[in-house]
């Protein structure tokens with residue numbers, strides 16, 4: 001048994017294929033268009049947004065006589081007017097490890113703009129149990145002792161069941177799977193596991209806003225506070241409108257341009 005902290009790994013992000021973009025810019029009549037976007041994710045959102053009005057330069061569309069210069073200014077305007085579909089084009093890929101099933105149940109409710117791959121506890125046997133200790137539990141030595149003792153007991157139960165049903169001697173994988181799934185039913189909701197989450201930037205912003213809000217559950221607040229730390233300087237023009245207020249030691253990440 002072990003107490004663990006949730007871990008956040010940013011493992012993927014949108015990449016521009018420059019050759020393809022240049023070919024498109026030539027096609028639309030803006031071969032010299034450049035941007036100062038700090039990342040491909042921000043550049044792609046700008047391109048997709050400018051495509052709508054052909055606003056790569058004045059005159060490409062006779063109705064457009066001036067354009068906003070700079071990725072920062074351009075994307076800030078997108079947030080201001082709530083044209084959020086533009087920022088759906090760029091995506092990020094995260095892996096969250098040592099997070100509980102409490103956390104994963106809450107995360108998977110965010111359907112729009114998300115993709116998930118969750119560690120299968122039908123396949124992956126719980127021979128060891130680890131868990132996050134919530135802050136209220138940590139405040140009491142007695143409470144921590146109850147938490148630790150219960151986890152140790154439940155871990156022992158998993159081992160006992162494995163012995164009773166001789167799962168290690170079982171040759172058929174489908175039987176192992178059925179047994180593994182049966183055993184997990186008495187593992188705690190707080191058991192640490194892993195989930196992969198891919199999201200577009202519109203979904204990312206929405207989930208950061210909802211899940212760092214102080215009425216959200218502690219672990220998901222902790223995770224999305226960390227997510228914000230990981231992404232805020234990497235994509236400043238997509239996330240620069242946020243400010244952070246600390247509440248109960250956790251960041252509340254908020255903006256006046258909520259839910260773009």
Ligand SMILES: Cc1cc2nc3c(=O)[nH]c(=O)nc-3n(C[C@H](O)[C@H](O)[C@H](O)COP(=O)(O)OP(=O)(O)OC[C@H]3O[C@@H](n4cnc5c(N)ncnc54)[C@H](O)[C@@H]3O)c2cc1C
Pocket residue numbers: 109110111112206210211215216217
């Ligand atoms: C503090 C807190 C307490 C909660 N308590 C509970 C609870 O007690 N019980 C419970 O069941 N859930 C609870 N939830 C979960 C909550 O109800 C949402 O299911 C979850 O937060 C996902 O958010 P979302 O609906 O914005 O979905 P997302 O998938 O993140 O969608 C983003 C946005 O896209 C739009 N959208 C998405 N899907 C549709 C659709 N099918 N039709 C139309 N528009 C759509 C909506 O505008 C939505 O806000 C809680 C959430 C929080 C933050």
